[in-house]
Amino acid sequence: MYIVDTSVILSGFIPENLDDYITVEEVLHELKKSIYHAKMLKICSPSKKNIKKIEEFVKESGDDLSVTDKKLLALALDFDGIILTEDYDIQNVAKSLGIKFSSIATEGIKEVYKWKKICKGCKKEYPMNYKGKCEICGSDVVTVRDRS
Ligand SMILES: [Zn+2]
Structure with missing residues (x-):
């Protein structure tokens, strides 16, 4: 545990x-x-x-x-x-x-992920502290794993 x-x-x-x-x-x-x-x-x-x-x-x-x-x-x-x-x-x-x-x-535990915020619609990236909808297309901004 x-x-x-x-x-x-x-x-x-x-x-x-x-x-x-x-x-x-x-x-x-x-x-x-x-x-x-x-x-x-x-x-x-x-x-x-x-x-x-x-x-x-x-x-x-x-x-x-x-x-x-x-x-x-x-x-x-x-x-x-x-x-x-x-x-x-x-x-x-x-x-x-x-x-x-x-x-x-x-x-060296391996499962360390980075995160980013991204618009579900147009995929524009936002800073992690961004709140609210996408300013370009109005879609939800969600937190996703940053695989880069
Ligand atoms: Zn958008």
Whole structure:
């Protein structure tokens, strides 16, 4: 089981086999607008026991973790899973607690996609933050994988 954090999804990572990937609710909140390629991730709530374990650990160690970070780490303990994260703080605590982690930058996970926005009608390309219909033909502007 892989536990996916916000940084990894924002970097364009899309899991191949969705059944193996989970995240916490807070990650989807953090993603908000870029949710389009994350909403198929399974959401899990970590056990209270392991949240407590993480909280007690960081209280001692002084690591500065967000609620989301702590929940991801607790989830990794629950499932004995691997955290996918680019976040150094999470990696650091994971290392101390013997939780497996992996960064897509260093581990060379292959399924890293780039994205672009393109008009469904005339295929004009738009910047990723573009909202609304195509200014040329009025068709919907959709997000697609950039295969170039
Ligand atoms: Zn168009």
